[in-house]
Amino acid sequence: MIQLVQVTKAYSNNVVALSNVDLTIRKGEFVFIVGPSGAGKTTLTRLVYREEVPTSGSVIVNGEDVTELRPSEVPYLRRNIGVVFQDFKLLSDRNVYDNIAFALEVTSTPRREIRRRVPWAIEAVGLKGKEQAMPGELSGGEQQRTALARAIANKPVVLIADEPTGNLDPVTSWGIVRLLEEINRWGTTVVMATHAQSIVNSMQKRVVAVSGGRIIRDEERGVYAHEAQFVGIRRT
């Protein structure tokens, strides 16, 4: 489903975010990407939905090398990939329903389909009854659920969550992770970059540890960290 082959990403200021990374994620997997800030987790996820293009190497998503996509083809890749972030990225002037419908509307989904899918997504994330609420009136957890509903409304094959619990308290965080697990159970591949040790340790999922732009550990049923093994970003 997702394959990184000898991927190196260097920024113009000589910061190497990733160097020679090889990673294969199979369809339907649930993978945690862990590591300290600046280790390259976010860069790794951004490569998948082609917010970034690697300096060298290839990124294969759904059988297609996304590094070779023309700019006009990128939107169609993204319709198959749902993304959620730490800061939710909701539109504050639209209610829950319209925030989700917006994502479908701008990808030219037929109106009939929008009317069917938005309530489905809202129900799936447990926000039934909150359709008319504005983001400002929601708790952090509810806002992230709205963002999740938006991400899954397109029925993506891959869901990328970049520190989705970074702004949430532990109890609310667990709610979000349970939801991700549920979405994964439907067959969606879930990649979650996170700092949340306790969640990673108790979930017993595959753990890919990144440090200094390299994969230092990749374990099925892994834990967050065996010891203090991480080093910061490498500068050349």
Added chain:
Amino acid sequence: MRPSSLGYAVREAFRSIRRNSLMSLASITTVGFCLLCLCSFYLVSANIRYVATTLESQVEIRVFLEEGIESKRVKEIEAAISAYPEVAEVKYIGKDDALRRLREQFGQYRDLLTEIEEANPLPLSFEIKMKEPDKVTDVAEEISGLKGVENVSYKRELVERLFLVTRALRLLGSILIVGLGLATVVLVSNTIRLTLFARRKEIAIMKLVGATDSFIRAPFMLEGLILGLLGAVFAALVARGSYTWVAVNVPKIMPFLPILPCKPLVDRLSLMVLGVGAGMGAVGSVLSLRRFMRV
């Protein structure tokens, strides 16, 4: 583009014009005034050209005779003029004819002429129509040498000067069109930039969920086009109104001044202005999109 996408673009374009109503209004009025300047230039130069061509089509020589000339000499002069092969027609204008003509030209102000009616000071004259208008200078020259001829006047010079004026106006107009056009484009592009800035979060989300670039751009393009078009509508309405007034009232005040009739002119002008306005608006928003939204 699918109909639903078009509907989306139209909705969003009007929504952001409403949201930025003050800035939108500012750019619509400025675009309007720029285009109004263009309209006035166009109308003025079209009329000067009209005057020039009207005059050219009636190029003629007026030969004024000396005061107190003998009628025998008048006949001789007429014969001499008729002998020129370039001359088509010679018409004698007596003192009474001259006064009647002057009255006609003065129209409603003919009362002003009562002073001179008693002792008519107008000279005898000939009106000469030319077969070959370009020979007018030579013929006029020779006639002015005849004995008993006081003065020869012909409109060639005036016509040439008028054509010079229209050329200058047209050049000035072109410079103005380029300058004002640039101003229009910059204004619209600034307005669109504000919209882009206000909606950058929305644009980021659209890109994230896989909206195509053309879908993202469409509302902004449309917004620029609408701003330009509204400015053009303003300019066209004002220009039409004023010119209609001019075309009705100027002939009353100055009946001797030929004025282009209103009808085909203002329609052509309106179409032109609407096209230019919409085009410049669209160009302005494209510039903004290219500079501030790299998608």
